[in-house]
Amino acid sequence: MEQYRSPLIVYANFHSDMAVEVTARDVLNRWAEQAPRKIWLMRPGDVLVTPVSLSSPFRQYAAELLRVPADSVTVVTAPPVGGVPMAEAVRRAGLMDTLHTLTAERPGIQLLPVALDASTVDFAAQLGVPVAPYGPEGPKASAVEAAYRLNTKSGFRAVAGGLGIRLAPGEVCGGKNLSGTVGAMLARYERVVVKPDRSAGGYGLRFVSRTDPVPAPGEQAGAWVVEQCLDAVRAVSVQMEAFPAGPRLLFSGEMRTTTGSFVGYVSPLEERAGTFVKELWRWGSALGHHLAGHGYIGPYGIDAVLASDGRLYATESNVRRTATITPWVMVDRLSRTGKLSEPAWLLGRGRSRARHSFAGAVALLRAEDLAWEPSRQMGVVLYADAPADRRSWRYAVIGANRSRVTELEAALRNVMKLEVILE
Incomplete structure (x- = not known):
């Protein structure tokens, strides 16, 4: 965060089409409940735009621990509107004039989003502020495209092999071919995991064995990824930042999960055997160089599992400000x-x-x-x-x-x- 020391609009755009489809209202509302935690990014003069209000005791508590005056940051609440990104919710709440006033009072202010989605780039332009840390020129279209692509399971699979990142055997298919693809995979493997192409945090995952019913033809719309379900010993991740000069390691750790969903995290990542930590870092570095080559600057991560065969397998990339x-x-x-x-x-x-x-x-x-x-x-x-x-x-x-x-x-x-x- 130290590179963003001009004033910031911390933009908690959990309602975005980056991680899941924006129509997935229930999951987006559940994720948005965590928006108050963005107060930990704040410094005097910053503005937090959030879909969820912050309680006064929590604001006072965070300010005390951070040693920041509680009244030195401004919180603007824009209640979510189902089926639209946060930028549209801000407009429908009639908050644009308020934000224009706040930005005019803070020369040099920048917008720091959770996800670099297309609506956020347009929103920043309407406010007349740059997206941090891209500067006045803003992010290239290729950077936004890369973020969208690598927040899909198929997009990550398409580039992983060329970057030397190991994946579980899998296939990409459309909804009409899902049952056939699952059936073909189950002929080779006892259990598979079925993933919506654009999903995060375990949303939409289904674990299917040979004794389970196979999805009916055409039952599911959109693209899907069907992978061998590995016998996972540990679930791990690395979080990094991409820069033109090269990626920077932020931290790594072990994820606590249940039925594929994230429920906690422990850092730093300790290695009990082998060299998988260094391998995970290498994968993160390779992905960072790839992202920078498309003009992306900012946070990203790779999730992976250490399987019972002793090898590390990546499961997805997250090109946004993740939950950790x-x-x-x-x-x-x-x-x-x-x-x-x-x-x-x-x-x-x-x-x-x-x-x-x-x-x-x-x-x-x-x-x-x-x-x-x-x-x-x-x-x-x-x-x-x-x-x-x-x-x-x-x-x-x-x-x-x-x-x-x-x-x-x-x-x-x-x-x-x-x-x-x-x-």
């Missing part, structure tokens, strides 16, 4: 205040037996000496505001090493009586 990047920025900023170099951290979710207000949950953590404290160089951060049900909490744990953060998480789960969330 903002928490990583938060960890980095808080660790600097605590003079904690190379921190270990994890993200988790849990459902408390009792309901808590946000202030009440923070008070409980502080009373039990579990809350993040710079002087102790460790602790828990409730990084995503109070959940609507006051029970389904997202948290981060920061410490000097993985064993310490694991211990702190166990203590947190005991104190708040957290049960694992499986959906």
Whole structure:
């Protein structure tokens, strides 16, 4: 984030056609519930445009931990509109004049989106501000096209082989050919995974074995990818940034998943055997050079699994600001205040037996000496505001090493009586 030190409009455009189709209203609304976490990117003078409002206790809490005056950032809420990208929701909410005024008051301000989709590029042009970090010329059409392409399973498969990235055996097909493709794959492999071409976070994945019903012909519209279902030992990822001079490693870690869905993360990535960490970094570097060659500048990641055969297989690329990047920025900023170099951290979710207000949950953590404290160089951060049900909490744990953060998480789960969330 340090390269973006002009004022920013942090644009939480979770409602985008980049990761899934914009008509996937339910999943987009669920992802948008995490928009309040973008407050951890904010610095004085910044503007946050969010589809979900932030509670006052959460804003005060984040400001205190970041050592930023709470009133030094401006939050603009644009409620989502089903079936359209966020830019259209902003216009329908009548917020363009407000944003024009805010940008006029902040010379040099730039727009920092979650995803570099086409509507965002047009939106920035209407506001008269550049998209960070592309400068006045803006992103090339080829950069936007590359982002769209590599956020699809078929687009990633098309370039992975040439970049030396190993994939599970698979086929790309249309909906009319889906049942035949699944049947042909099941003749070779006992189990396959069926993926919508444009999907993320486990959305739309189906695991099919030889005893399961095969999708009916023409049942599913659009493009699909059918792959051998690997016997995965670990699910891992690397997050990087692409620049014209070459890619930069941000972090790597192990994903916590259930039925293909992301439910948590642990970083840094520790290697128990072999050299798969370096291989993952090499793959990320190769993809970064490919993206930069198309003019893309910004964050991206590769997800992969370590299979039981001891080899690493990439599963998808995500060319956008992923679910782990903002928490990583938060960890980095808080660790600097605590003079904690190379921190270990994890993200988790849990459902408390009792309901808590946000202030009440923070008070409980502080009373039990579990809350993040710079002087102790460790602790828990409730990084995503109070959940609507006051029970389904997202948290981060920061410490000097993985064993310490694991211990702190166990203590947190005991104190708040957290049960694992499986959906």
